[in-house]
Amino acid sequence: MKKLKELEKKLDKVKKSKIKDNKYHERPAVNYSIAINISIELITGIGLGVFLGLMIDNYLQTKPLMLIICFILGTLVGFFNMYKALKRYKFF
């Protein structure tokens, strides 16, 4: 019986280590692609915010106001999208 229990313990250990290995491999091996994808989420948010702010300013003649508001909103969107992307890659 003792031997059987020891064997079970060993089996559990092996199974746990295998699960860990699998979790590690859930991220794709191409790390620079992940870096590009995550940074794009941030950059597009801020960039589109600034672009929209400048366009609205141009249209409404409210020079710096909408730029500041849209920049802040765009930054929020960028960070939120980056958080979602990080979650997709299981960093959180």
Added chain:
Amino acid sequence: MAANKGPLHQFEINSIYDIKLYNTDISFTNSSLSMLIAVSLASLIFYIGSKKNGSTPNRIQILVEMSYDFIANMVKDNVGNGGKPYFPFIFTLFLFILFGNVLGMVPYNFTYTSHIIVTFGLAGFIFLGVTIIGIIKHGINFLKFFVPSGVPIALLPILIPIEIISYLVRPVSLSLRLFANMMAGHTMLKVFASFIVLLGVLGGWAPLALVVVLTGFEIMIAVLQAYVFTILCCLYLNDALNLHH
């Protein structure tokens, strides 16, 4: 000769046959040529694969049926039964991007997906189409998409602009993702390949090994990015058709 051209030289567009329509330049370029090659190759493979319906399928038929099943299941899982009319479009999109990415790995062939105007053209039309489908399907109710449910009213003035910006950001990030991945990969390959020439016979083996590994990664990224582009297109379509938040 080839060594003193920079790593970005491969993305240059050259006109093969000059065509001018009034004042607009619509020349047949190397980009158009590689698009033509990709489209005709895809059509040829699918024509051969679906020509005779043998009870024992040959290799090409299995390839064709597997890729069909892959996209059909993707549409069914992500969009539901309402997505069936859009299956041909999504399948064509997937094949166009996949063939562009993978044929771009063939030496001397041009990678058309490494140009932002191509990817932004695709993503912009998808964005417009999905928005129009949503408006036709739901009418004025489509605007509810921008109002998150279960949020106190005091927060809505902040959250609605955020939702609108994060909706408008979709085509930009969708196109930039594909473009940046393809461009970065190809530039990096070229840079490491130039190290081989610089280090010569003695030291060039290390970057050569790296280039071999990176080529494998590049092919993987090519397939992965085509998949990512297609599945995001499916998810956006799902948002427009089923409208739950």
